Amino acid sequence: MIGHHRADDIRAAEAATGRLLTDGVLMRRASTGLATVVLAELRRRCGRVYGSQVGLVVGTGDNGADALYAGARLARRGVQVHALLIDPERVHRGAATAFTRCGGRLCTRLPDGCDLVIDAVVGLGGRGPLRPRVAAVFAEVSAPIVAVDLPSGVDADTGVVHDPSVRAAVTVTFGVRRRAHVLAAPVCGRVEVVDIGITCPTADLVTFSDPEVGVLWPVPGPGDDKYTQGVLGVIAGSDRYPGAAILCVGAAVAATSGMVRYVGSAAAQVVSAHPEVVVAPDLESVGRVQAWVIGPGAGTDATAAATLARVLADDVPVLVDADAITVLAAHLDWVRERTAPTLLTPHAGEFARLTGAPVPADRVTAVEELAADLGATVLLKGRITVIAHPRGPTVVNDAESSWAATAGAGDVLSGLAGALLAAGIDAPSAGAAAARVHARAAALAAAGAPIGASDLLAAVRGAIGAIRIGVAPEAIGPAVGQSRLP
Incomplete structure (x- = not known):
């Protein structure tokens, strides 16, 4: 580091x-x-x-x-x-x-x-x-x-x-x-x-290097199957806003060779975009997962709050993002009472909802204080992403550009980090590695011109491949970038 x-x-x-x-x-x-x-x-x-x-x-x-x-x-x-x-x-x-x-x-x-x-x-x-x-x-x-x-x-x-x-x-x-x-x-x-x-x-403030992320990133071994590589559950999107679900699920599929289960009303759209995803209408029928992502485009009503409470009561890692953070702001004890890992991924506005105040100029101290208060890992998004947890050094990632400042990019980040949580990677490392790949994918997709989140998602595999073989994303061709490296 x-x-x-x-x-x-x-x-x-x-x-x-x-x-x-x-x-x-x-x-x-x-x-x-x-x-x-x-x-x-x-x-x-x-x-x-x-x-x-x-x-x-x-x-x-x-x-x-x-x-x-x-x-x-x-x-x-x-x-x-x-x-x-x-x-x-x-x-x-x-x-x-x-x-x-x-x-x-x-x-x-x-x-x-x-x-x-x-x-x-x-x-x-x-x-x-x-x-x-x-x-x-x-x-x-x-x-x-x-x-x-x-x-x-x-x-x-x-x-x-x-x-x-x-x-x-x-x-x-x-x-x-x-x-x-x-x-x-x-x-x-x-x-x-x-x-x-x-x-x-x-x-006490560190950055992951590309080689470290490359070594950390899970790839299938000789004895692996779809279950041993991590099963991620995703609760995101809706009939009205299916895009958040498609982006989040798509990032999780691209991140690892495990399995993704989707729960929500955008099931038809998700399967149409990603046919390898297993969908379920509700929590009762989803099956066992090894981590959850909840929140992108999922709503903030009473039903969403009840679903969040049930997911946080599960004894597996949970990533809380977007609408679920808005719900959580009124129920912070749901996180404080957890023993399993929790990763919160707010942007500046959502961070303000959690703390009751705008993000101060000293972002690192603010994130560290919230992480200590909740007993959770907090990832504050931005060009300079800050990831703090109650124990160990705080991790920062400089994206080196702002190409990822586009609607839906946060949904992609959540899918990446959630897949890593399901693969057994600890929350701070999952957040840091996901942020690194997310930034590399944005730079690869942009190539000097503005992009949308769909472009970013399409570049995820190329960014992972480039990091794993130790070269800049711009130096890797599409064919190599799409391959799954040994």
Whole structure:
């Protein structure tokens, strides 16, 4: 797993290096790594290093010193480097001297025509939005920005992006990733981690990698049959809104080689779209299942509430989504009293119904608090999906795009995660793996153009296949993507 660390843990790890910190070794490693990334970025964007132009916006902390030392290295390579010091009286003197000795120029306004601008205003200790003077400086910047550690105006631990703040094309960080690098991914750009020789404790915020999802994803073994691979029950849709049922069931069918049983009034439409699904008119006749998905398009009336109560009383994992979350908001004890795993998958509006308040800027803490209160796993949907449960690290998934922001996409996610629950995967891992495949399927289906949920569903198998063989979805052809890998 990829860990995303708290600022205090990083400071402690740096302090634990002793003389490496006090003798300036860490700063030399950091500035060298920063310069290396900037040089590569200049080659990529400009096709050259010598004669290119870089601006530095320099604060008073270690990040400012890192940028000035890096600027000295750039100047020695023939780059025209200009540094705007936010507070010249408090700047790191050794770094400023090294910078000017190597040909770097101090300025009160960045020159026009910079190829790159380095944001080194604040680091881990930064809080709140940009100060007016700094905001005015960046308001005039049109060049791509390389942020040191974090874009200024972004909180390191919560990932809150203040207004105004810096939006970076690349963020260069040191040792390990910060929490904000995933929680504020859209404004961090590409994150480059420079090894400076520090070791941090295990992070309490993690991301699943594609290889980990590929290993986790269930595929049939020599002794498997349709029952051993997981039987999922789905309660979704209606005569009026059959689409939710079709999408949810279709995702479950695509996710594993197990079995899907459907209960609801959209049975005819579901079987027409997915003939392998076993349908039943009611709970009494559905047969045994190993997990339930309930809620997408299923209604919020008294009958829906009674059905939800019965399903939650069953001793199997249950995924609660959409309309069922609206019903559950008035009966939270139904979840608190459960001993079997429960996975709630709200979007922001449904989360507000569960908690009685809008989702705050610190989304991670809010999701963790709700999970602890309910004794359940909570997956808050979004470009940055947050999955928390009462024990273990919180998982986040950056979809890396918003192609899945389309009606019905949540129904697909529920079917994916429900199938994994039925296959015996724990709720946090099921939610995280489903979110990862969901994002990959959206990117594969979109190929640069808007999509609907049906397009996303059609790309699920290709996304699973691509993740399982360790390549990007765009690199896999339709024939391979539709095959069931060994």
